[in-house]
Amino acid sequence: MTKRERFVAWVVNVLKNPHKSMSQRRSFDLEDSSGVNSREESKSYFTFFTAVVEREERVSIGKRKRSWSRAVFSNLQRKGLEKRFQMQKYITKPDRRQLAATLGLTDAQVKVWFQNRRMKWRHTKEMKYHSSSNSTSIQVATQKLAASTVAAAPDMHCINSHS
Numbered sequence: 001m002t003k004r005e006r007f008v009a010w011v012v013n014v015l016k017n018p019h020k021s022m023s024q025r026r027s028f029d030l031e032d033s034s035g036v037n038s039r040e041e042s043k044s045y046f047t048f049f050t051a052v053v054e055r056e057e058r059v060s061i062g063k064r065k066r067s068w069s070r071a072v073f074s075n076l077q078r079k080g081l082e083k084r085f086q087m088q089k090y091i092t093k094p095d096r097r098q099l100a101a102t103l104g105l106t107d108a109q110v111k112v113w114f115q116n117r118r119m120k121w122r123h124t125k126e127m128k129y130h131s132s133s134n135s136t137s138i139q140v141a142t143q144k145l146a147a148s149t150v151a152a153a154p155d156m157h158c159i160n161s162h163s
Contacts, residue, residue: 071105071109073105073113076103077103077104077105080099080102080103081099081103081110081113081114081117082117084099085114085117085121089114089118089121090114090118091110091114096110096111096114
């Protein structure tokens with residue numbers, strides 16, 4: 001096995017075991033098969049690799065894996081949550097715990113579901129308000145336009161009859 005092959009094997013081993021400390025990783029030695037030890041080459045490989053690994057460790061600290069996944073509710077759970085929401089927009093802690101136990105959900109899932117559902121409810125209310133106020137303003141504008149057209153029509157009729 002060549003020095004390069006041994007180094008690659010060592011790197012693969014370190015990457016497979018990232019939990020080992022840097023002192024445990026330092027065990028790589030570039031001694032060739034004839035027994036001649038090339039310490040300088042070993043140091044340069046090690047220095048390079050250490051820099052790469054430390055950089056990767058710093059980068060990976062900022063990138064945490066998500067420890068949860070999106071909850072998918074069954075139809076029965078969704079209907080139970082919706083039914084309770086229609087009765088009660090804000091649920092108390094004891095009621096939330098009881099509902100969670102009844103539906104086979106966690107307290108946190110019910111809490112977050114209610115928060116999200118209230119946001120959807122508010123958004124829907126706002127959209128209805130804006131659409132009704134827009135239709136009202138369109139109706140008012142149409143009525144004003146019709147009234148001004150009717151008011152202007154006799155004048156137009158008078159002008160036409162004098163000609």
